[in-house]
Amino acid sequence: MPGIGIFLFALLAAFCQPGNGNTSEERSKTRVLDLSRGAYISSEECGTCHRAIYREYSMGFGGDIEQAGTADRSIDGDSVALSSHVSNAGTGHSLAGADTFPGHAREVEMGGESCSVCHFPMYFEIPDLDRPETGRPRPRPPGREAGGVTCTGCHLTPDGKIRGPYRVEAPHETVADPRIQTSAMCAYCHSLGRRQVGKQTQTFLEWRDDFHRPGLGIQHCQDCHMPRTIRKTAEEYNVPNRAVARHIWTGGHSKQRVSGALSVVMVQPDEGKPDLQIHIINIGAGHSVPTGSTRRGLFVFAEALDDTGKILRSREWLLAPTLEDHSDTRRPPPDDTAIQQASAAGSQHESGLRAGEERILKWTPDLATGSYTVRTRLVYDLNRFNDRSLSEDQTEATVTSTRIRVR
Ligand code: HEC
Ligand code: HEC
Numbered sequence: 001m002p003g004i005g006i007f008l009f010a011l012l013a014a015f016c017q018p019g020n021g022n023t024s025e026e027r028s029k030t031r032v033l034d035l036s037r038g039a040y041i042s043s044e045e046c047g048t049c050h051r052a053i054y055r056e057y058s059m060g061f062g063g064d065i066e067q068a069g070t071a072d073r074s075i076d077g078d079s080v081a082l083s084s085h086v087s088n089a090g091t092g093h094s095l096a097g098a099d100t101f102p103g104h105a106r107e108v109e110m111g112g113e114s115c116s117v118c119h120f121p122m123y124f125e126i127p128d129l130d131r132p133e134t135g136r137p138r139p140r141p142p143g144r145e146a147g148g149v150t151c152t153g154c155h156l157t158p159d160g161k162i163r164g165p166y167r168v169e170a171p172h173e174t175v176a177d178p179r180i181q182t183s184a185m186c187a188y189c190h191s192l193g194r195r196q197v198g199k200q201t202q203t204f205l206e207w208r209d210d211f212h213r214p215g216l217g218i219q220h221c222q223d224c225h226m227p228r229t230i231r232k233t234a235e236e237y238n239v240p241n242r243a244v245a246r247h248i249w250t251g252g253h254s255k256q257r258v259s260g261a262l263s264v265v266m267v268q269p270d271e272g273k274p275d276l277q278i279h280i281i282n283i284g285a286g287h288s289v290p291t292g293s294t295r296r297g298l299f300v301f302a303e304a305l306d307d308t309g310k311i312l313r314s315r316e317w318l319l320a321p322t323l324e325d326h327s328d329t330r331r332p333p334p335d336d337t338a339i340q341q342a343s344a345a346g347s348q349h350e351s352g353l354r355a356g357e358e359r360i361l362k363w364t365p366d367l368a369t370g371s372y373t374v375r376t377r378l379v380y381d382l383n384r385f386n387d388r389s390l391s392e393d394q395t396e397a398t399v400t401s402t403r404i405r406v407r
């Protein structure tokens with residue numbers, strides 16, 4: 001019954017392509033995307049065909065991103081809240097040009113010099129996984145910064161094609177490049193110079209040197225930060241379902257991501273004695289925790305409570321980078337201020353945890369004979385340099401408690 005088959009196919013094609021009912025070939029002929037505008041093509045334009053990906057990218061659909069405002073009080077007290085024009089659930093990449101924080105930092109730290117080239121890139125060549133010391137992307141001109149890390153910012157090759165993992169028929173020129181599914185794709189912007197422990201923007205190098213090379217895991221950045229699903233990549237086209245990576249990149253603005261990074265175990269090694277060990281284990285990140293900006297910090301609060309829930313004794317630590325060698329930085333490291341602030345507020349400064357690391361913090365609270373609840377809270381702070389009382393930029397990542405007896 002060939003007639004019915006053809007009829008069904010026509011119906012299906014019309015259903016798959018609402019609008020004008022053309023077949024896919026006709027459609028790609030009629031709507032060809034001219035790539036000669038290169039890096040000036042907005043994400044919104046790409047999003048007219050790649051709808052689900054655009055929704056993830058601009059609204060964090062499928063993630064739990066919350067771009068809370070922060071304040072940069074260590075510098076001049078300005079609030080650097082996000083502009084009201086953009087979704088506060090959008091990904092860091094989509095907001096990189098609208099995020100007032102980098103712009104603010106550029107003004108106060110660099111006298112307005114265009115330094116943030118990775119925040120509004122034109123295009124770049126994917127570097128070799130072993131030698132990421134490549135140049136930086138060319139930035140778009142100042143009037144074109146607002147789009148941030150756009151679709152073309154990652155997908156445009158230096159010769160003006162769109163890179164992706166597949167060999168496809170598309171209404172724009174594409175090139176299949178398997179390296180897009182590896183960490184090399186992220187190296188360009190998530191590493192700066194050679195590895196320097198404690199310096200910011202070292203995530204790729206932390207992954208490569210502490211996680212990948214020693215064999216701690218097979219995951220590349222995408223495996224954790226772009227979880228995949230099966231669907232069409234261009235909804236209105238007659239294209240096969242494929243494994244598609246969700247463009248969500250949850251990081252420090254996601255409770256789920258931050259909570260999955262570290263595990264906490266409390267141990268009382270000698271029965272009856274108030275000596276406690278707090279084991280903090282990096283089980284979830286393929287790099288250091290915290291990573292990225294040196295503003296990030298993790299507070300560890302240890303507390304001993306009586307049966308009414310009253311806190312009798314407490315102790316705190318700040319896990320955050322300490323710059324051991326900053327010879328290639330012209331300005332003094334902001335870490336010094338942070339360490340001073342932390343100790344003034346009663347925190348002991350400890351470096352962050354590398355991939356796979358277990359850290360043991362020791363605490364002997366002064367407790368009389370009796371039973372107590374001891375509790376450890378991990379609080380992730382997006383900007384440890386601002387006032388500690390500002391909680392908008394803090395996330396309680398984990399709370400662990402146990403009972404102890406002191407004799
Ligand atoms: C007119 C519709 C349309 C527009 C606009 C469009 N695309 Fe596509 N794109 C497609 C179709 C159709 C495919 C093929 C999908 C498939 O076979 O899964 C595709 C494929 C892709 C792929 C996969 C390539 C590969 O080798 O795996 C990428 C990446 C991509 N597009 C990025 C973009 C970017 C970036 C933009 C904006 C500059 C854009 N697209 C604009 C329709 C479009
Ligand atoms: C063209 C440069 C560039 C590339 C390539 C790039 N990133 Fe980013 N990424 C940035 C910038 C800039 C930010 C910070 C944006 C901000 O906070 O304003 C960022 C932020 C992030 C964040 C933090 C988001 C948050 O909410 O705190 C994650 C996670 C991330 N990137 C993962 C990745 C992964 C994984 C890749 C590789 C697939 C990648 N990035 C490739 C520039 C890039």
Ligand code: HEC
Pocket residue numbers: 043046047050053054057093149150151152153154155164165180181182185222226233243244245246247
């Ligand atoms: C930070 C870099 C980055 C940005 C920005 C980005 N992509 Fe991607 N994209 C990737 C990576 C990496 C992959 C390959 C993921 C994988 O499968 O490992 C990819 C894959 C794709 C694919 C192929 C399907 C798949 O998941 O393999 C399409 C289509 C695509 N992107 C479209 C877009 C569109 C449209 C935008 C803007 C709304 C965009 N991308 C923004 C990095 C990016």
Ligand code: HEC
Pocket residue numbers: 183186187190203204205207208217219220221222223224225250251252253257258260261284285286287288289290291292293296
């Ligand atoms: C095994 C899973 C895993 C892998 C692999 C992984 N990450 Fe992460 N990533 C995490 C977790 C968990 C966090 C949250 C804890 C933290 O900030 O370290 C995170 C946080 C981040 C952040 C957030 C920083 C911020 O300030 O908001 C960035 C950026 C990032 N990762 C980039 C990358 C890049 C780039 C790669 C590859 C070189 C990568 N990640 C590989 C799990 C992973």
Ligand code: HEC
Pocket residue numbers: 101102103105106109110114115116117118119136188189190191192200201202203291292293295382
């Ligand atoms: C090599 C690429 C690159 C360059 C160059 C760069 N940045 Fe960034 N920037 C990033 C990435 C990636 C992030 C996300 C956090 C991380 O991994 O360091 C980021 C994050 C930031 C943040 C933190 C945002 C937050 O949410 O806390 C600020 C502020 C910032 N950059 C300002 C600047 C300024 C100012 C300059 C120029 C001195 C600059 N950046 C140059 C890649 C870059």
